[in-house]
Amino acid sequence: MKKVFYTNVSQKAVKGIYRLYDGTGAKVEAYLNPGRSDATVVVTKPDRAPKITLRGAHAAKRKDADEREAVSA
């Protein structure tokens, strides 16, 4: 297992960290720091966790563009 520790994380940023690892198989745990408004977030990733890439988003964007071109043609 690989771990990433995020320290001094604002509560808004905690949501972004959850979203980044959502669906990747990683376990995300947020610990609020006592007496403060920030948190420490521990992300535990499987050893062979794939890179988090935007290939899907690229493909979706190309598909959208192709569809727009098809409609305008």
Added chain:
Amino acid sequence: MALPAPTEEWASIIGSLAWPLVIVFLVLRFRIFLRAFLEAIAERLPHDDLEFGAFKMSKHTRVVSLAEDDSDGSASEIHDQEKRRRIETLFEVLGTDDGAEALVRWIVENMPRDIDIEDFLTNDLYDNQRAQALAALGKEA
């Protein structure tokens, strides 16, 4: 105003309140020492496995420090704080539906297709690109 009588009930209440306050005081009082301690740990991490109760750290562990409220005011510290603030602001952007959509759009249009998003958000190599993304999103840190 009269002080409450030293009853067992009051002693119990004060006893419960005292520990958190002592811990907060100690953290604030020794924060410079704690920072040095954590830096020493960060230096050892590439070679050794370390364990602190629930917080197990191995040589594969990465520590990403986001923006702190206090700073010693030195130029390098301010520079580091700016970098950390950019990372934190991007995570805040990613935490909202609209922000996430706009950020993904920016990355799709400006970064290589197979970029690791975790690297883009946290690796020092991409600090300039993070600044550009924030500027484009109108969220300059």
